[in-house]
Amino acid sequence: MLQETVQSxxxxxxxxxxxxxxxxxxxxxxxxxxxxxxxYPVQELATKCSFEEVAYLxxxxxxxxxxxxxxxxxxxxxxxxxxxTVRAVMDSLPVTAHPMDVCRTAASVMGARHELTEDxxxxxxxxxxxxxxxxxxxxxxxxxxxxxxxxxxxxxDDLDYSANFLWMTFGEEPAEDVVEAFNVSxxxxxxxxxxxxxxxxxxxTSSLSDLHSxxxxxxxxxxxxxxGGANEAVMHTFDEIGIRPEESPEDAAARxxxxxxxALAHKKKVMGFGHRVYxxxxxxxxxxxxxxxxxxxxxxxxxxLGLYNGLEQAMDEAKAIKPNLDYPAGPTYHxxxxxxxxxxxxxxxSRITGWTAHIMEQLASNSLIRPLSEYNGHDQRSx
Ligand code: COA
Numbered sequence: 250m251l252q253e254t255v256q257s258x259x260x261x262x263x264x265x266x267x268x269x270x271x272x273x274x275x276x277x278x279x280x281x282x283x284x285x286x287x288x289y290p291v292q293e294l295a296t297k298c299s300f301e302e303v304a305y306l307x308x309x310x311x312x313x314x315x316x317x318x319x320x321x322x323x324x325x326x327x328x329x330x331x332x333x334t335v336r337a338v339m340d341s342l343p344v345t346a347h348p349m350d351v352c353r354t355a356a357s358v359m360g361a362r363h364e365l366t367e368d369x370x371x372x373x374x375x376x377x378x379x380x381x382x383x384x385x386x387x388x389x390x391x392x393x394x395x396x397x398x399x400x401x402x403x404x405x406d407d408l409d410y411s412a413n414f415l416w417m418t419f420g421e422e423p424a425e426d427v428v429e430a431f432n433v434s435x436x437x438x439x440x441x442x443x444x445x446x447x448x449x450x451x452x453x454t455s456s457l458s459d460l461h462s463x464x465x466x467x468x469x470x471x472x473x474x475x476x477g478g479a480n481e482a483v484m485h486t487f488d489e490i491g492i493r494p495e496e497s498p499e500d501a502a503a504r505x506x507x508x509x510x511x512a513l514a515h516k517k518k519v520m521g522f523g524h525r526v527y528x529x530x531x532x533x534x535x536x537x538x539x540x541x542x543x544x545x546x547x548x549x550x551x552x553x554l555g556l557y558n559g560l561e562q563a564m565d566e567a568k569a570i571k572p573n574l575d576y577p578a579g580p581t582y583h584x585x586x587x588x589x590x591x592x593x594x595x596x597x598x599s600r601i602t603g604w605t606a607h608i609m610e611q612l613a614s615n616s617l618i619r620p621l622s623e624y625n626g627h628d629q630r631s632x
Pocket of ligand 1: 570
């Protein structure tokens with residue numbers, strides 16, 4: 250007979266509330282709804298910096314001077330093109346494969362092919378982090394294109410990271426405000442302390458495995474709808490309610506409210522709402538919502554704002570649960586023209602910076618991560 254499951258007071262399911270290590274990379278403060286990257290408020294970084302500068306900050310602890318910035322950008326631009334071997338592996342996968350599976354596979358292939366794979370010195374790890382970061386947009390962009398039966402678009406050296414990402418995905422030079430909104434999303438998604446995927450990366454690293462293995466595992470953790478997959482799930486909610494471009498925002502809001510009331514009456518979890526750490530609102534949402542507002546104006550789609558507001562208000566009134574970053578990010582990427590399935594891989598391209606910063610921090614002061622469990626199976630018995 251199995252023993253009755255008794256939760257000892259020491260067992261913390263989901264590690265909720267457990268502090269497992271120090272980090273100097275970011276600080277999430279749920280009391281003040283604030284998030285700092287290396288001491289700087291993320292809202293300020295998102296509106297004043299490029300994603301390249303923020304990536305440098307996360308890895309090195311300080312923002313780059315002009316020369317440091319130029320050398321990072323030079324390495325990033327030379328690493329943008331899709332590696333033919335990675336492309337061949339991607340082409341061998343069915344177009345029905347989830348883009349997160351494609352991304353995870355590509356990261357693994359890049360690890361197996363990198364000349365520094367087995368070198369985990371700080372210098373080698375930084376180089377591998379930059380190479381992976383530079384290469385991932387081509388994977389994400391080509392995967393969306395191959396699903397649509399389109400060819401690879403070669404990168405352009407005259408565009409920054411965000412503009413080039415959009416260029417490689419759509420083969421058209423993006424408008425400036427679209428690039429700005431995309432840049433904001435990349436900065437906001439870059440880092441968030443010991444979330445599930447970052448912790449996964451740190452666990453893998455703690456066994457002294459290599460950087461690509463840790464990132465590959467982190468991608469697997471990010472795929473789940475309770476974590477990164479929520480931005481994709483948000484769009485499924487919008488689709489289920491029905492997107493009607495000709496509808497007034499008021500009518501769209503009313504339908505969204507009715508959908509939410511029904512979902513909550515059926516005890517559904519609605520993706521894009523709630524957070525393990527923030528209980529009074531996600532610090533990143535106002536900045537991402539401002540970017541979404543700009544995209545709604547740019548593409549002339551006020552009915553999407555109606556859906557957005559209707560769901561948010563109905564959830565607030567019923568349960569006082571606030572949206573998380575995935576909620577405004579989903580419709581923003583939709584407006585830009587990304588496939589819903591591509592949303593979480595975009596998150597990967599951004600979070601590679603945070604993951605790899607944590608991998609390097611973990612190695613600099615490593616201790617094998619190996620928690621204990623409370624046994625609740627059979628008592629000892631004989632065969
Ligand atoms: N929709 C409906 N109810 C929700 C909810 C949501 N998105 N998020 C939390 N709740 C409710 C739970 O049902 C639970 O209610 P109960 O006490 O009546 O059972 C209560 O709020 C606590 O939720 P719980 O899941 O225990 O909190 P958590 O801290 O473990 O969960 C999340 C955090 C993120 C996993 C959770 O909010 C969630 O599943 N959100 C949707 C997925 C998502 O958007 N993830 C992206 C996170 S950035």
